Amino acid sequence: MSKIALVTGAGSGIGRACALGLLKEGWTVALVGRRLDALQATAALAEQAEAGSGARCLPISCDVGQEDQVAAAFETVRQTYGRLDLLFNNAGAGLASKTPDLVSGEEWRRVVDANLNGSFYCLSQAFRLMKAQTPQGGRIINNGSISAYAPRPGSIAYTATKHAVSGLTKTAALDGRPYDIAVGQIDIGNAASEMTARMVEGVPQADGSMRPEPRMDLQAVVDAFLTMARLPLSANMLFVNVMATKMPFVGRG
Known part of the structure; x- marks a missing residue:
């Protein structure tokens, strides 16, 4: 059974x-x-890659920053499949690089809603489902970031939320123990995606300069994620860091 x-x-x-x-x-x-x-496009790509994969997709339109929409999405999963074995809390948002005085309250709330509130709403609903189902339990993987350890200049909203996601991960991992709910976090640095395209042109560095940064192939992230997803519920990778080898992270800023 899938x-x-x-x-x-x-x-x-x-x-x-x-x-x-x-x-x-x-x-x-x-x-x-x-x-x-966009979700339907993902399902179409699955079908192209492997006939029949598209039939195992269920596109659900949902803004994770809206609690009622998240509850409705998880209820759709419950009604359709009867259980949930894995949540990948991946959705998120950021802002253009700017100092704190230039970040509006509206911008701050938008990032908090997407990165922190959305992660909590989804995690909460996953707990509800995983505690009630038979057999009990499941796995939750939160998408953190290298920013969960150290900020970039001009990233106060994004970095604050990613630090908070680490607290969410640790507490939920503890709370999930009695119910066989394993909670972990994947912290990604410079994966080649739409979100990091600007890194090829140059991004702000701690010394005030702008420099291009190397990126890693997206498949490296997928491989690390699947390693976490494949584990039995008796084992957990609490924090996994996968990053471009040559990105300027370890060392002096």
């Missing part, structure tokens, strides 16, 4: 790539994101 996964932000980038990776390994995947057309 295991059931829900991937947020599945319409592009890391979410799409990891959803396709799960489908290739035989999972059934609920594709969640704001744009239904």
